[in-house]
Amino acid sequence: MSATNWPSIISELAELEIITDAVQLSKLSLDYYHFSPILSKKLNNKRANLVVRPVNEVEVLKIAQTCVKYQVPLTVRGAGTGNYGQCIPLEGGVVLDTTKMNQIRSLEPGLACVEAGVKMAAFDKKAREIGWELRMAPSTYRTATIGGFIGGGSAGMGSITYGQLRDRGNLQAVRVVTLEDEPRILELRGDDVQKVNHAYGTNGIITELEIPLAPAYPWVELIVIFDQFMRAARFGQALGDSDGIVKKLITIQAWPIPSYLTALEDYLPQGKHAALLMISQYDLEPFQNLVKEYGGEITYQKTATEATKGSSLLEFTWNHTTLHARSIDPNLTYLQTFYFTLERVEQMYDYFGEEAMIHLEFLRVGGKAIPAGLQLIRFTTEERLNEIIRYHEEQGAGIANPHTYILEDGGRKVIDPEQLAFKEKVDPYGLMNPGKMRAWLERAVSV
């Protein structure tokens, strides 16, 4: 393989914003892979040769052409907040940073069309002006891009109503730039969007997305505390199953997890298990009745207006819980688990004790509210971590392993023939985010 002619590439891209400064390159090559001690070791020295920041689709096409011409890897990056090294360029090459592609193309009741680099919170602010908002968003909502959420995320606040990103209807269409000999722009609509949905940017550069919106409610943020963990968990399930109460977030944290949320310490007394919630203001009264039924105590309540001023409870939930915990105890890592039932939650709670502190996020899967876990794990060794994973799986839980950067080894488990076929078509040279898609790696070996 001949050495890449970087000066030539740089001069071809001269009209675009290019970053070559080593500090910047390092920053723009990495993400939140360090939540995993396993990935930390494997990925911390990976660097792009070059970062390019296109401002529109024409520039993206130009970058695609150049990468094909010089046969260099191209890795797309949104805000770089992924947790599994999704946007880390394993083989170096070009990182395409989408954050300057942040135009809202259209915004109407129910539907919007945005460029991939639009940040979710910024978008929501605009959408709420017309009474709508994103159906779902991760706890990195303030910084993460919509394209990155589709490329590497899965669920978040709102998922207790609308399910996951992969659910039919939650992404209506995408425009994708290919890495063929003559890069093209393709539009995928309806079920076809699954070809690139959660593909870690391995098969096309998403430039624009059509996303459905949800009616915007005045969300009230609340903390409810409980004496017993399973009481809190059952409350979460009951709230998830309460069809008459409109909600956006149901987070349950077993003590001592609340002790890591120091900014909220006034509302999280020693030894109590906590629910962090977002509830429609119109449903507060029935909500309070539910709290009463489960013996909870409301310690924090911010109206929608108050909540948007300061920082939102959202930023103490989902993987932000892990972030806060790790800032106090860097030996902590986490798992992602579909428990499916509360019985299994209880079993794991009893079995692991504080080695796997239970953090639940309720979300809809196939029409049903289920408890998913982002447990905090006291990390000792990789062997023990794998043992913990194995035990969960043996007991019938589903683990979406966050300690691998390989697409199929995380949540999906099996090869997606549709995504592979699409990659064969749009990225015939395998330049996009190389090393992440097992299907491609194995095909390369067998070809």
Added chain:
Amino acid sequence: MSATNWPSIISELAELEIITDAVQLSKLSLDYYHFSPILSKKLNNKRANLVVRPVNEVEVLKIAQTCVKYQVPLTVRGAGTGNYGQCIPLEGGVVLDTTKMNQIRSLEPGLACVEAGVKMAAFDKKAREIGWELRMAPSTYRTATIGGFIGGGSAGMGSITYGQLRDRGNLQAVRVVTLEDEPRILELRGDDVQKVNHAYGTNGIITELEIPLAPAYPWVELIVIFDQFMRAARFGQALGDSDGIVKKLITIQAWPIPSYLTALEDYLPQGKHAALLMISQYDLEPFQNLVKEYGGEITYQKTATEATKGSSLLEFTWNHTTLHARSIDPNLTYLQTFYFTLERVEQMYDYFGEEAMIHLEFLRVGGKAIPAGLQLIRFTTEERLNEIIRYHEEQGAGIANPHTYILEDGGRKVIDPEQLAFKEKVDPYGLMNPGKMRAWLERAVSV
């Protein structure tokens, strides 16, 4: 028991609108009890002595005082569209018709306060002007009152998202006039509303209700046809479980039920099973993908604007299906069934054939979309009807028997101690809709 002094009562109520004309009395004493051949025989000769039509709560208080003073039965009537003789005065007396109490007291995003006699469609028209609508409504939406829906109904369009009326949050507060020696106005809020929710007007006259609203969508009405019934049923379940597709109505009708909907015959070909649906206009594309997956064919599609002009598909669903079928074949009656699972639906479909033609309405129960049945039954004898009911129950289905006017013998099955206690308090003389609450009848015997 001394004869009632009706002239005296009439003169006490002289300032109110009073109806004594026999034809009117007969009309205002009955409801749609005739859907049941069993109830038909039992109830067709029941008549009120007098109908009063109050225009406000002060007049309601006056009526309550008068009924207590003269110890005459009082039965509340909304639009009289109930199916089980709920508002038929078994012991005569006064019928209080609420239809002139039709003021909207307040209408704000998310919440409204209405008088009990407000008609649902009329309310929705107003609510939609500010972007909201009723969370749920029966297929008698155009004529039925909100108070009557609470007093005697259970679910309808919208229930696939918000569940049933009884679910916490779907009724926020009520004002109730009592029949004590000194009739009072009570306000019940939160869980306390369950005291009068679906109580057939046996324990208080609801004068005002606070109800939560849903964001109004532009609903598209569609008919999808299928070759196989179970395909249609599975499609219904899949749609119910599709968290990314916003919907309001999922009705599935096994052939030959569609043959009874003659006004829709152009869209309902011979031998095909049909789905009648209301889907958010914003989600039409993913919806079409789902139809494709299940091999359905869309034969009818009206946009929200077109649909509001003519008559709505709603009026061919829920118990309107029964209405249309009975207008062609008066020997038909129906059942109300919680199948809970599609396996049970299939079993009953195979077992009964056209004796129990399956009509499914999907609705959320405890957070999960389930198939409920309003099967059309080819009536032969009461014994056979009871046999059919028994068979369903033996196989694990839940039947809400629509062939009884007794509150507890319908859907509830057990005595509600809370409603009984409330009746003891607010209707100590047992004047309200006498003969309908088993708990009261049995208590009366044992006292």
